[in-house]
Amino acid sequence: MWYNDKIELYVNSTEVGHDENFNPVISEKVPVDLGRCKIHGNPTAKKVQSADGEDYIYSYQVVIETIPSIFPKLGDKVRITKSDGSISGLEMTVVGFGTMKGKASVLL
Numbered sequence: 001m002w003y004n005d006k007i008e009l010y011v012n013s014t015e016v017g018h019d020e021n022f023n024p025v026i027s028e029k030v031p032v033d034l035g036r037c038k039i040h041g042n043p044t045a046k047k048v049q050s051a052d053g054e055d056y057i058y059s060y061q062v063v064i065e066t067i068p069s070i071f072p073k074l075g076d077k078v079r080i081t082k083s084d085g086s087i088s089g090l091e092m093t094v095v096g097f098g099t100m101k102g103k104a105s106v107l108l
Contacts, residue, residue, distance in 0.1 A: 003036035003065040004083035009072050034068040039082050048096045056095050064104040
């Protein structure tokens with residue numbers, strides 16, 4: 001299995017600053033690369049149970065080659081890109097996640 005796709009997690013910037021009137025500047029979301037991954041579609045409309053107990057049909061399963069140091073949580077925003085160009089910079093919300101055999105799996 002080739003892990004040439006890309007997933008980025010949006011996190012709050014740690015830069016704290018002030019504008020010209022010394023008002024605090026709200027930190028912006030910056031993308032953090034979670035490592036090499038493989039993006040799989042969900043053509044059979046498999047369901048996953050969300051935290052609130054509802055069944056949710058996820059669109060993509062992203063398998064990350066290694067378990068990242070920053071792991072996405074439910075509701076986090078991520079951006080995915082496939083190496084073949086079929087998906088480019090698509091922003092999605094995390095609806096499920098887990099680990100198996102040293103790899104991380106994120107459901108979008």
